[in-house]
Structures are given as C-alpha cells and as structure tokens.
Amino acid sequence: MTSEGPPTAPGWMHSRPYRIWVLGLFAAVATFGFVDRIVVQVLVQPIQAELHVSDADMGLLGGLTFAVLYVALSIPIARLAEHKNRVAIITIGTALWSVATAASGLAANFVQLLLARIGVGIGEAAGTPATTSIISDYFSPQRRASAMSVVGLAVPLGAFLGGSAGGFIALHWGWRAAFLCAGLPGLVLALLQGLTVREPLRGYHDPRLAEASAERDTPTFSAVLRRFWERRSLIQFLVGATLSTIAGYGINYFLAAYFFRRFGLNYAQAGLVVGVVSSVPAALSIIAGGFVADWAGRRSARWYALIPALGAALTAPLYIASFEAGTWLAAALLLSVTAVCQYAYIPAAAAVTQNMMEPRMRASAAAVTGLIYTLLGQGLGPLFVGMLSDHFTRNHFAGHFIAACAGTAGTEASAGAVGAACSAAASHGLQASLTLSALVYVWSAVHLVAASRGLGRDLKA
Numbered sequence: 001m002t003s004e005g006p007p008t009a010p011g012w013m014h015s016r017p018y019r020i021w022v023l024g025l026f027a028a029v030a031t032f033g034f035v036d037r038i039v040v041q042v043l044v045q046p047i048q049a050e051l052h053v054s055d056a057d058m059g060l061l062g063g064l065t066f067a068v069l070y071v072a073l074s075i076p077i078a079r080l081a082e083h084k085n086r087v088a089i090i091t092i093g094t095a096l097w098s099v100a101t102a103a104s105g106l107a108a109n110f111v112q113l114l115l116a117r118i119g120v121g122i123g124e125a126a127g128t129p130a131t132t133s134i135i136s137d138y139f140s141p142q143r144r145a146s147a148m149s150v151v152g153l154a155v156p157l158g159a160f161l162g163g164s165a166g167g168f169i170a171l172h173w174g175w176r177a178a179f180l181c182a183g184l185p186g187l188v189l190a191l192l193q194g195l196t197v198r199e200p201l202r203g204y205h206d207p208r209l210a211e212a213s214a215e216r217d218t219p220t221f222s223a224v225l226r227r228f229w230e231r232r233s234l235i236q237f238l239v240g241a242t243l244s245t246i247a248g249y250g251i252n253y254f255l256a257a258y259f260f261r262r263f264g265l266n267y268a269q270a271g272l273v274v275g276v277v278s279s280v281p282a283a284l285s286i287i288a289g290g291f292v293a294d295w296a297g298r299r300s301a302r303w304y305a306l307i308p309a310l311g312a313a314l315t316a317p318l319y320i321a322s323f324e325a326g327t328w329l330a331a332a333l334l335l336s337v338t339a340v341c342q343y344a345y346i347p348a349a350a351a352v353t354q355n356m357m358e359p360r361m362r363a364s365a366a367a368v369t370g371l372i373y374t375l376l377g378q379g380l381g382p383l384f385v386g387m388l389s390d391h392f393t394r395n396h397f398a399g400h401f402i403a404a405c406a407g408t409a410g411t412e413a414s415a416g417a418v419g420a421a422c423s424a425a426a427s428h429g430l431q432a433s434l435t436l437s438a439l440v441y442v443w444s445a446v447h448l449v450a451a452s453r454g455l456g457r458d459l460k461a
Contacts, residue, residue, distance in 0.1 A: 019138050022197055026131055027151050029094055029189045032182075033127065034158025036101040036120055037066065037378070039166040039182045042256040042271035046175040051110045055254070055393070055430070059386025062253050065114045067379030070121035071371050075221070078129035078367030082218045082360045086130035091194040093126025098186025105179030121374075132366035136354045137200040145297070145304070145351035149290025152346045153283050156339075160279030163256065167271015202359045224357070224364045231356050233454035237305055238369060240447035241349040244312055245377030247440035248342060250385035251319065252278065254430055255335070261427040263328035273332050281339035285311065289344030293351070301456035304352050308345030309448035312441045315342045319438035323431055345448070355459060385433050393429025397421065 040047075040062045048058060081089050100119030107113035131151070139147040162182065169178040228234060252274075259270040289307060296303035315338055322334035349369070357365045397405075405422035 022138060023135070023147055023150055025189070025192060025197065026135065027153055027157075029090075029127070029186070029193065030131070030151050030154030031157045031161070032186045032189060033094070033097060033124060034154045035162040035166075035182050036097055036186065037124070038158055038162040038252075039101075039178055040104075040117070041253045042163050042166040042267065042274065043170055043175040043178060044254065044257045045260050045270075046170050046267060047113075050175070051113075053110055055257075055386040055389040056383065057110070057386075059250075059253065059382035059384070061110075061114060061117055062378075063249065063382035064379045065117040066121040066124075067374045068121060069118050070125045071375045071379075073122060073125040074129060074367040074371050074374075075364070077126050078363045079218075079221060081130040081133060081363040085199050086134050086363065087193065087197045087199050089130045090127040090134075091190050093123045093130075094186055094190035094193060095123070096126065097121075097123025098183045098190065099123075101183030101186070102180050104183070105176035107176075124374075125370075128370045129363040129367035132350060132354065133363035134197075134200060136362050137202055137359070141355050143294070144354055145290045145294045145347045147290075148350040148354075149287050149347035152286040152290065152343070152350075155286060155343060155346065156279040156282030159252070159282065160275040163271045163273075163275025163278060165271075165275075167256065167268045167275070170271070171266060171268040218360045219358060221364060224361050224368065227357060227361060228365070228368065231458040233305070233451045233458045234352065234356055236447050236451035237349060237352055237455070238372065240305075240308070240312065240444045240451060241345050241369075242372050242376050243440050243444035243447065244308075244315075244342075244345055245373045246381040246384070247437050247444070248381070249378045250381030250383075250437050251434055253382040254385055254389065254434065258323075258427075258430050258434060259328055259331070261423065261430060263331075265328060273328065277332050277335040277339060281336045282343050285340050285343040286346055290347030290351070293344075293348040301459050302452035304348045305448050305452035305455050308348050309445045309452065311341040311344035312445040312448060316438050316441035316445075319441070320435055323435045323438070345444075352455070352459070385437050388433035388436060389426075389430045391429070392432040393425045396428045397425035 044055075044058050044062075047053070047061075053061075077089065077093075097120045100116055100123055103119065104113055104116040107116055132148075135147050135151065136144060166178045166182065169181055228238075255274045255278075256267075256270040259265045259273055260267070265273065289311070293304050293307050296307065318334060318338040318341065322331050322338060325331035325334055350366075353365050353369055354362050405426075
C-alpha cells in the first residue's frame with residue numbers, strides 16, 4: 001500500500017477559519033469544564049459553614065470524588081473513541097458534566113454533594129481524550145503544541161470565571177446558586193459542538209502513520225502502554241508533569257480559603273483575587289509555553305522539556321515567598337508572578353505525548369495521561385493539602401480543635417476568644433500546608449530535566 005499524500009477531506013474542513021472555529025469552541029467547552037471543576041474551590045468556606053466539614057473532607061470533595069469515575073471510565077471511552085465518532089462522544093460528555101454541576105447546587109447534604117461531583121467526573125471522562133485526538137487531526141505536528149496551548153487557556157480562563165463569578169454569586173445568592181450558574185452554559189456549548197463540529201479524517205497530517213495504521217486494526221491498549229514504556233523520556237516527562245499537577249491542584253484548591261483565613265477577605269473578594277492571579281498570568285504561561293516550545297523545539301527537541309523544567313524550578317521559591325507575604329496585595333502580586341512560570345508544562349506535555357503516538361493511539365494516550373493527572377493530581381492533590389492543613393491546624397491549637405471549633409474556624413461564625421484561636425490555628429495550618437506543598441515543584445523539575453536528555457531520540461523513533 002502506498003500513499004502519495006494526506007488522506008483526502010472536504011477542503012472547508014481544513015480551512016483556516018473552520019479550524020479556528022473548532023479550536024475556539026473546544027477552548028470554550030474546556031473553559032466551562034474547568035469552571036465546573038474549579039468553582040468548588042471558592043466555595044470551600046461557605047460549604048464548610050453550612051455542612052460543618054473539615055479541610056480533608058473538602059479536599060476529598062474537590063479531588064478524589066471527581067476522579068473516581070473519571071478514572072474508571074476514561075480508558076474504556078477513549079478506546080471507543082479510537083474507532084467511533086469522537087464528536088458525538090464529547091458532545092454527550094459535555095452535556096453530562098454540565099447537568100451534574102448544576103445538580104451539585106441542589107444537594108441537600110454532603111453525601112449528595114459528593115455524588116454530584118462524581119457525576120461531573122463521568123462527563124469529563126468522555127470529553128478530554130477524544131478532544132485531544134481530534135485536535136491532532138486538525139493540526140500538523142509542528143503546530144500541535146500551539147493548538148494545545150489555546151485549549152490550555154481553559155485553565156486560566158476557567159479559574160478567573162470560577163473564582164470571580166463563583167465568589168460573587170456565593171456572597172450574594174449562596175453557594176448553591178454558584179453551582180447552578182456554572183453548569184448551565186455547558187448545555188449550550190454541547191449543542192453547538194453537536195451541530196457544527198465534523199469528525200476529521202484520522203491521521204490527516206500524519207500520512208505515513210495513517211498508512212501504517214490503516215493496514216491493521218486499532219492498536220490494542222497494551223500496545224499503547226508499551227509505547228509509553230518504550231519512550232523512557234516520555235515517562236520522565238509525565239512524572240514531572242504529574243508532580244506539577246499534584247502541587248498545582250492542591251495549592252490552588254485552597255487559595256481562596258487562604259486569603260479568607262489569613263487576610264480576612266470575604267468570599268467575593270477572595271474569589272476575585274484568586275481568579276485574577278490565576279487568569280492573565282496563567283494564560284501567558286500556557287500560551288508562551290506552547291509557542292516557545294514549538295519555536296525552540298524546531299532547533300532541539302529537548303527544549304520541549306527544558307522550558308517546563310525552568311518554569312517548575314522557579315515556581316517553588318515564588319510560591320513560598322507568596323505564602324510568607326505580610327499583606328494580601330503582596331501575596332497576590334507574588335502569586336501572579338508564580339503563575340507566569342507555573343503552567344508551561346501543560347501544552348508541551350500534551351504535544352509530546354501526541355507526537356509519540358500513532359493516530360489510533362492518541363485518544364487512548366490522552367486518556368492515560370488524563371487518568372494519571374486526574375487521579376494523582378486533582379484526586380490526591382487537594383486531599384493531600386487538606387490533610388496536611390488539618391494536621392498543622394490541630395498541632396497549632398491549644399486543646400481539642402474539632403470539639404472546640406466544630407468546623408467553624410476561619411468562618412464568619414467564629415467569635416470571641418475561642419473563635420479567634422480557632423481562626424488563627426486554621427490560618428496557620430493552611431499556610432504551613434501550602435508552603436510545604438510548593439516544594440513538590442523542585443521534584444518535578446528534576447524529572448523534566450531528565451526527560452530532556454532522550455526526548456529528541458524518542459520523538460524520531
């Protein structure tokens with residue numbers, strides 16, 4: 001079998017305006033998907049005030065509950081996406097996580113809230129692998145990190161919307177209304193996806209790989225895992241990216257609560273500060289990380305790993321300095337600088353993974369990395385920081401913290417000498433937990449540097 005060029009497709013499907021529309025729509029869906037994940041962060045304090053739960057409980061709510069079904073379903077759905085219509089899969093997934101987020105606002109107790117967050121994980125599991133695979137068929141290998149960086153803007157944009165709007169709505173109408181407002185836009189976006197996005201030809205920009213892939217059935221999942229194992233630099237890259245994800249999710253989950261407890265900002269103020277410091281600076285980090293990685297990677301592939309390594313190495317001391325700042329403004333400024341360095345690994349990791357896979361491996365590969373990032377990063381990161389916070393809080397409090405404070409420490413319900421002691425302990429405990437967690441970025445940088453050594457060889461293979 002021979003190939004004289006890329007597979008054929010209607011010209012309009014690969015025209016620049018249509019590709020921009022598809023990429024922009026995927027970025028919008030990913031943004032509101034991240035809003036649905038992230039809005040719970042700015043609702044930590046109001047949920048605690050009503051349901052009387054600990055930091056560890058809130059870490060479980062924002063992390064592991066989401067990850068449970070995401071992890072269970074992402075691989076089977078990704079395997080389905082290797083040979084079925086990917087657009088239909090992501091449209092259904094978008095509708096599911098939107099409904100589940102809105103349902104979070106109707107929960108009558110903490111258990112129902114946990115179940116609703118699990119539902120968000122079900123919908124998200126359907127979307128991410130198929131979306132990544134489609135982007136790889138609309139954009140060439142030399143443009144994939146740039147395209148991934150545009151979709152990666154969902155992180156800062158979602159953080160801004162979830163933080164600022166979520167905090168404002170929670171202050172004026174309650175945390176339940178914030179969940180409802182976060183979930184409903186996704187239904188409109190799901191409809192737009194189903195009506196306007198068309199399934200691209202697999203391997204359109206990789207004719208050699210498409211030809212090889214067409215000569216056999218869809219590679220088995222074990223073949224996908226074997227490809228990861230054979231590319232040792234990719235393993236190192238994923239370890240480094242996963243460590244950054246663990247620290248990032250864990251720290252950012254409790255930032256609004258940190259500003260509330262340490263500096264006395266209300267829900268809306270804390271949410272706005274966190275939204276601002278996590279939006280424009282993070283957007284610059286993701287866009288620069290993607291485009292600079294593509295630019296430098298044309299000269300030497302190792303820069304795909306060295307640029308994220310430099311960002312991670314700078315993130316650790318900047319985070320620690322921000323948690324030692326004496327005013328909320330100084331802390332916010334330092335966190336903004338931190339965010340500029342923090343997210344450079346996101347587009348580079350996605351592009352490197354996709355470029356090392358055959359066309360019918362890419363959805364599965366995205367599911368594997370998504371599973372790792374979700375289970376360890378979003379699943380364990382907030383829980384880890386919450387448990388550390390509870391530990392340091394109990395050690396700082398002179399007495400039995402749970403019996404004396406009953407879940408009200410650091411909330412507007414605390415008053416008097418005991419209330420002040422509870423608030424001080426909660427503030428100190430969270431600050432110590434966040435500071436210790438920032439050191440994980442140093443560990444991440446070590447693995448990213450190790451990845452750079454064999455990256456060029458593995459990409460050529």
